Amino acid sequence: MSILDGHPVITVGARLFDEALAAQGVETTAVDWRPPPAGTGQALGAIAGDRRTAEANGLAVERMVTARPEVMGITTAAAALGIDGPQFLHAGPPITWERASGPLRGAIIGGLLFEGLADTPAAAESLAPTVELQPCHHHRAVGPMAGIMTPSMPVFELHDAANGTTAYSTLNEGLGKVLRYGAYGPEVIERLVWMRDVLAPVLGAALARIGPYDVRAMIAQSLQMGDEGHNRNRAGTSLFLREVVGALVDVASPASDLGAVARFIAGNDHFVLNLVMPCAKAAADAARDLPCSSVVVAMARNGTDFGIQLSGTGDRWFTAPAQTPKGLTFPGFGDDDVNPDIGDSTITETYGIGGMAMACAPAIVRFVGGSVAEATAKTMSAYEITLTENPHLQIPTLDFRGTPTGIDAARVVRTGIVPPVNTGMAGRVAGTGQVGAGLVEPPMGCFVQAVLALAEELPAFASSPSSPGGQ
Amino acid sequence: MSILDGHPVITVGARLFDEALAAQGVETTAVDWRPPPAGTGQALGAIAGDRRTAEANGLAVERMVTARPEVMGITTAAAALGIDGPQFLHAGPPITWERASGPLRGAIIGGLLFEGLADTPAAAESLAPTVELQPCHHHRAVGPMAGIMTPSMPVFELHDAANGTTAYSTLNEGLGKVLRYGAYGPEVIERLVWMRDVLAPVLGAALARIGPYDVRAMIAQSLQMGDEGHNRNRAGTSLFLREVVGALVDVASPASDLGAVARFIAGNDHFVLNLVMPCAKAAADAARDLPCSSVVVAMARNGTDFGIQLSGTGDRWFTAPAQTPKGLTFPGFGDDDVNPDIGDSTITETYGIGGMAMACAPAIVRFVGGSVAEATAKTMSAYEITLTENPHLQIPTLDFRGTPTGIDAARVVRTGIVPPVNTGMAGRVAGTGQVGAGLVEPPMGCFVQAVLALAEELPAFASSPSSPGGQ
Numbered sequence: 034m035s036i037l038d039g040h041p042v043i044t045v046g047a048r049l050f051d052e053a054l055a056a057q058g059v060e061t062t063a064v065d066w067r068p069p070p071a072g073t074g075q076a077l078g079a080i081a082g083d084r085r086t087a088e089a090n091g092l093a094v095e096r097m098v099t100a101r102p103e104v105m106g107i108t109t110a111a112a113a114l115g116i117d118g119p120q121f122l123h124a125g126p127p128i129t130w131e132r133a134s135g136p137l138r139g140a141i142i143g144g145l146l147f148e149g150l151a152d153t154p155a156a157a158e159s160l161a162p163t164v165e166l167q168p169c170h171h172h173r174a175v176g177p178m179a180g181i182m183t184p185s186m187p188v189f190e191l192h193d194a195a196n197g198t199t200a201y202s203t204l205n206e207g208l209g210k211v212l213r214y215g216a217y218g219p220e221v222i223e224r225l226v227w228m229r230d231v232l233a234p235v236l237g238a239a240l241a242r243i244g245p246y247d248v249r250a251m252i253a254q255s256l257q258m259g260d261e262g263h264n265r266n267r268a269g270t271s272l273f274l275r276e277v278v279g280a281l282v283d284v285a286s287p288a289s290d291l292g293a294v295a296r297f298i299a300g301n302d303h304f305v306l307n308l309v310m311p312c313a314k315a316a317a318d319a320a321r322d323l324p325c326s327s328v329v330v331a332m333a334r335n336g337t338d339f340g341i342q343l344s345g346t347g348d349r350w351f352t353a354p355a356q357t358p359k360g361l362t363f364p365g366f367g368d369d370d371v372n373p374d375i376g377d378s379t380i381t382e383t384y385g386i387g388g389m390a391m392a393c394a395p396a397i398v399r400f401v402g403g404s405v406a407e408a409t410a411k412t413m414s415a416y417e418i419t420l421t422e423n424p425h426l427q428i429p430t431l432d433f434r435g436t437p438t439g440i441d442a443a444r445v446v447r448t449g450i451v452p453p454v455n456t457g458m459a460g461r462v463a464g465t466g467q468v469g470a471g472l473v474e475p476p477m478g479c480f481v482q483a484v485l486a487l488a489e490e491l492p493a494f495a496s497s498p499s500s501p502g503g504q
Numbered sequence: 505m506s507i508l509d510g511h512p513v514i515t516v517g518a519r520l521f522d523e524a525l526a527a528q529g530v531e532t533t534a535v536d537w538r539p540p541p542a543g544t545g546q547a548l549g550a551i552a553g554d555r556r557t558a559e560a561n562g563l564a565v566e567r568m569v570t571a572r573p574e575v576m577g578i579t580t581a582a583a584a585l586g587i588d589g590p591q592f593l594h595a596g597p598p599i600t601w602e603r604a605s606g607p608l609r610g611a612i613i614g615g616l617l618f619e620g621l622a623d624t625p626a627a628a629e630s631l632a633p634t635v636e637l638q639p640c641h642h643h644r645a646v647g648p649m650a651g652i653m654t655p656s657m658p659v660f661e662l663h664d665a666a667n668g669t670t671a672y673s674t675l676n677e678g679l680g681k682v683l684r685y686g687a688y689g690p691e692v693i694e695r696l697v698w699m700r701d702v703l704a705p706v707l708g709a710a711l712a713r714i715g716p717y718d719v720r721a722m723i724a725q726s727l728q729m730g731d732e733g734h735n736r737n738r739a740g741t742s743l744f745l746r747e748v749v750g751a752l753v754d755v756a757s758p759a760s761d762l763g764a765v766a767r768f769i770a771g772n773d774h775f776v777l778n779l780v781m782p783c784a785k786a787a788a789d790a791a792r793d794l795p796c797s798s799v800v801v802a803m804a805r806n807g808t809d810f811g812i813q814l815s816g817t818g819d820r821w822f823t824a825p826a827q828t829p830k831g832l833t834f835p836g837f838g839d840d841d842v843n844p845d846i847g848d849s850t851i852t853e854t855y856g857i858g859g860m861a862m863a864c865a866p867a868i869v870r871f872v873g874g875s876v877a878e879a880t881a882k883t884m885s886a887y888e889i890t891l892t893e894n895p896h897l898q899i900p901t902l903d904f905r906g907t908p909t910g911i912d913a914a915r916v917v918r919t920g921i922v923p924p925v926n927t928g929m930a931g932r933v934a935g936t937g938q939v940g941a942g943l944v945e946p947p948m949g950c951f952v953q954a955v956l957a958l959a960e961e962l963p964a965f966a967s968s969p970s971s972p973g974g975q
Contacts, residue, residue, distance in 0.1 A: 257867040258730040258739050259900070268729050271742030275770035278749060282763040292753040299746035395900035396728040405903050429730070429866035430901055432876050 070481050073446050076488030080327055080443045083491055086345070089326035093344045094421040094439035097328075097384065100316035101425075102193040102200065103245035104308060107237035111184035113201050114172040119150055119160070122169040124180025124377040125335025126350040130162040134336035136215025136372050139463030140179035141166075143217030147225045148183050154217060154464075170331055171348075174201040175314045175377035177306060178213035178459055179336070186225070187233030191248060191311045196319035200311035204228055204236075207301040209466055213376075214459045216466035227293075235294045239280035246276065248312035251305065252386065253426050256436070261394035262309045263378055263387030264401055264455050264470055269305040274298050310377065313384030320344050320439075324494045327487055328420065329440040332383050332452065332475060336375035336459070341479045343442055345487050345494075353478035358458050360402040360471015372459045374473045379454055385423055385438035388453035388472070389415040392428050401455045401470045411453035412437065418444040418452065442487070445480040541952050544917050547959030551798055551914045554962055557816070560797035564815045565892040565910035568799075568855065571787035572896075573664040573671065574716035575779060578708035582655035584672050585643040590621055590631070593640040595651025595848040596806025597821040601633040605807035607686025607843050610934030611650035612637075614688030618696045619654050625688060625935075641802055642819075645672040646785045646848035648777060649684035649930055650807070657696070658704030662719060662782045667790035671782035675699055675707075678772040680937055684847075685930045687937035698764075706765045710751035717747065719783035722776065723857065724897050727907070732865035733780045734849055734858030735872055735926045735941055740776040745769050781848065784855030791815050791910075795965045798958055799891065800911040803854050803923065803946060807846035807930070812950045814913055816958050816965075824949035829929050831873040831942015843930045845944045850925055856894055856909035859924035859943070860886040863899050872926045872941045882924035883908065889915040889923065913958070916951040 069077055080086050110116055121144050123137060130138070141164055142157040151157035169176045176182055188201045203213075206224060210216040240246060251269055252260075258268030278295065285291030298304050317330045326344035333340055340350040355373040362370065381387030391397060392412035395405040412428065415437035422435030440452050451474050458469040540548055551557050581587055592615050594608060601609070612635055613628040622628035640647045647653055659672045674684075677695060681687040711717060722740055723731075729739030749766065756762030769775050788801045797815035804811055811821040826844040833841065852858030862868060863883035866876040883899065886908035893906030911923050922945050929940040 259728050268739060268742070271739070271746055274749070275742055275745060278745070278770050279763055279767040282753075282759060282766055288753060288759075292750050295753055296750040299749050405900065429876060 069446050069449070070477065073481055073484055076485050077443055077447055079488045079491055080484065083325060085325040085494065086327055089323040089345060090328050090420055090439065090441060093320035093323050093326045093328040096196050096319035097316045097438055098421060098423050098425065099195045100193045100198070100319050101195050101247065101249045102191040102198075102312040102315040103247050104240055105190045105192050105245060106240050107187050107204075107233050108190050109184070110182045110186045110188050110201075110203075113188055113190060114174055114182065116172075116182070116184050118184065119145070119163060120165045120167070120184065122172055122174060122176065122180065122182040123166050123335060124169060124176045124178065124375060125333040126338050126340030126352050127168055128166065128335040128337055130164070130166070132337050134372050134375065135461045135463040135465070136375055136459035137179045137181075137336045139215030139217050139465070140181040140212050142463065143212045143221055144181045144183040146217060146222050147212070148185060157217075168333070169377055170333055172201070173199055173314070173318065175310045175380050176203060176213065177205070177310060177378045178376040178457060179215055180377050181212060185229060187229055187237070189308060189311060191308070191315050193315040193319060198315040198318045200314035200318065202307045202311040202314075204232065205301060205304050205307040208303065211466060214457070214465070214467040215463050217464055231290050232294055232297060235281065235285045235290055236277070238284035239277045242280040242284055243277060248308050249425060252309055252312065256386070256390060256393045256426055257429050259394050259396050261387055261390045261397060261455075263306070263381040264457065265394045265397045266305045266309065267302040269309065270298070270302055273305045273308070306378065309386070310380050313380040313386070317380060317383050322347060325487075325491060327441050327443045327484070329383055329442055332379040333377045334374040334379065336372055339374060339476050339479055341442070341475070341483055343483050343487055346483065346490065349486065351479045351482040351486065353476035356473055356476060358456050358471040358473035360458060360469055361400065362458065362469035363467070366460065366468035370460050370465070370468045372461045374456060375459055376456065378456065379475070382452050382454050383440065385415075385419065385436040386426065388455040390426070390428060390436045391453065391455065392430055395430075397455065401472055403472060414450050415453055417448050418450050442480045442483045446477070446484045449477070451475045451477055451480070540917050540920070541948065544952055544955055547956050548914055548918055550959045550962055551955065554796060556796040556965065557798055560794040560816060561799050561891055561910065561912060564791035564794050564797045564799040567667050567790040568787045568909055569892060569894050569896065570666045571664045571669070571790050572666050572718065572720045573662040573669075573783040573786040574718050575711055576661045576663050576716060577711050578658050578675075578704050579661050580655070581653045581657045581659050581672070581674075584659055584661060585645055585653065587643075587653070587655050589655065590616070590634060591636045591638070591655065593643055593645060593647065593651065593653040594637050594806060595640060595647045595649065595846060596804040597809050597811030597823050598639055599637065599806040599808055601635070601637070603808050605843050605846065606932045606934040606936070607846055607930035608650045608652075608807045610686030610688050610936070611652040611683050613934065614683045614692055615652045615654040617688060617693050618683070619656060628688075639804070640848055641804055643672070644670055644785070644789065646781045646851050647674060647684065648676070648781060648849045649847040649928060650686055651848050652683060656700060658700055658708070660779060660782060662779070662786050664786040664790060669786040669789045671785035671789065673778045673782040673785075675703065676772060676775050676778040679774065682937060685928070685936070685938040686934050688935055702761050703765055703768060706752065706756045706761055707748070709755040710748045713751040713755055714748060719779050720896060723780055723783065727857070727861060727864045727897055728900050730865050730867050732858055732861045732868060732926070734777070734852040735928065736865045736868045737775070737777045737780065738773040740780065741769065741773055744776045744779070777849065780857070781851050784851040784857070788851060788854050793818060796958075796962060798912050798914045798955070800854055800913055803850040804848045805845045805850065807843055810845060810947050810950055812913070812946070812954055814954050814958055817954065817961065820957065822950045822953040822957065824947035827944055827947060829927050829942040829944035831929060831940055832871065833929065833940035834938070837931065837939040841931050841936070841939050843932045845927060846930055847927065849927065850946070853923050853925050854911065856886075856890065856907040857897065859926040861897070861899060861907045862924065862926065863901055866901075868926065872943055874943060885921050886924055888919050889921050913951045913954045917948070917955045920948070922946045922948055922951070
């Protein structure tokens, strides 16, 4: 007996609701299906027919799902990532100054000013082409938007005890005119200095006091509270502040620093994005380097190229020109001001949240555009190209179904469905900062190249001594 | 052109989704319809045929919707509500010690201990029948569960400038063994003393520093973040802490007090329930005393009776025996331990949130039981018995539809649909505390009585000098 007896509406409604969603999912596949690009049929056949791929993929997603990264503390990029002087890390696949877009160039200029390697923007710009650029992803790190990490920047260190991976990210600066969006004015540099000299030591001490902080648990809660973890982190930030506020009070002196730190975290809805991203990175890295696996372990953009990596193809990047996001621009900006897609934050989608879990976050359509039904449809489409559902990260409006996890490049190519991504939008011109937020599609070309490369390597694996999961 | 061109699923899905919900709403009416109780036909006809009722109801819901109550600060029950010595306020319609249930008795005992009017529980129990009991609602106040307010307790003061109403509530103690659930052990009294001597002055000073705090805006945000404002206030509490944390740091000394206050608020997911409730009370009171109006302006329970008040029938209570909630009990407790429904917190449903807005809070089914579809169905049923939708409080999963606002007692009787309510569950035995949370139905008898009484008074209004809205 239920107290709802005598109210048949509830089961009727539930069925209709379920059917509508199911129909939506089915339609997605049926209507959205496009024939695999020319030349991929044989590769897809080879991958589908290889039992080792299925086994390796199973192991890859198991590792992603079991990953439970915790914040170990705050260190510096120099200490953790082994960079020094004019060695900067950046988001996305490898790139040079010559090919860099405006926001990446702006962030490099800002990084030189912040490090004291140049005194003026003009001096920084002359010096910029000599900066040694390497992807964050090559250093177990991820950076939102331009993703510039310079040696003296503080970074969060996360560790996943389940799989033994470690990952890093900078601390989030907030929105608007910030380095990661390519701004480098005095207020940007002053904020970075304050973050290094006040925020990082105070927050680091508070984190040390509370002990390892379970980021997956925070994400799980935030998905129940309208976040999707990429462009909406309001709940996660709120929960993080609640968790650390007592320890902040214990460790902070003088009180002026405490007030500034508390207000800074409280005033930035995106503060925990820079915990969510390395959490996703640690989980995705746990799935790396499994021979024959077609699981995507990185999707990242440098503002010029979109690149992906597969578990089974090692450190190779498969790139294509980055598309330009479409969405809602801030007052004073229009579509023409938007830079092509940029940032490592697509590690959230790689992990199965962000655009993949937009059904969690109907309110995000007010930030990135679109409708609530579209947000749900994005998630339904993501189930078509993923291998499992993460039981630790649940979507309340889909009756607590797990997030779509483990993007299979072969499924992407076969179905024609690319992973749904939402993103911040940077101004094209160096120095501008953020101009809005929107939706973007990863280029199918990356996935096609990856699938062709994997298929080509399958015979070589056969004669290799390593077996799936045997590393 | 949309970036979603070529993905017809989205519009298909949107329409299906909308249709499913629409169908659900229609089915609700069709399937759930029961003939109005015997004897009510004539009364319903009289009310439906009276243009003054429609006009007064329009004014009533306009006032509810325009209400924007702000926190003005913290004062004491003695100063604000004019009570002294053994004068205690309680939740629900009027009641005596003799008819009081266990949790209300337990809270009265605890109140006597807290006020120093008795030294032991035994002494308090002897004294308890002499305590002068009055409903919170008679003093512009609302109290969750037992709702006991004693003279020296700190209370939030809220004011709605739009309608000129003021409302009060105590500060929330947290869950488990707390006074409002009828517990009165030493830890309960010690906590109340700390709340009076440390929490109230520190938080009061912080609130003074930030100035009037817009509670409706906080609720609006929290509804986008999985709260429904009654039994899920996790987001609201998080947002409130973010808003006040900087001011707390500024005003608090010594640091030990600051740490304790920050941890107390951060550690209690229900902290802002006691801001949401007086916000709803101020809004509902704005709709009071409009001649001929059939809008419900109070629903409240004292643990023995469920009572409602209509705008058009002044201070009269229409009561019926309180039903026992059904839901999820904490480990160690079962259905037999649950007291009948208790508390003024149904002021949230009166305002159109709580159980009425459960579609906002799919995750709440993990706390009160039921399924996500049932939560949505609750809200769809609420639209059948309300007069308007509050554009300031939106439900994201229903495409930002406004919350169902202004319960019309005539519609309740005509449709047979009672307002959906979710609630905490108190232990039957005085001293137990909370035993769980669940769903409950207000008794239809209250609404039948109210409709009959209103219909009876309509002719008298005709010869009265006051006209709807003329007060």
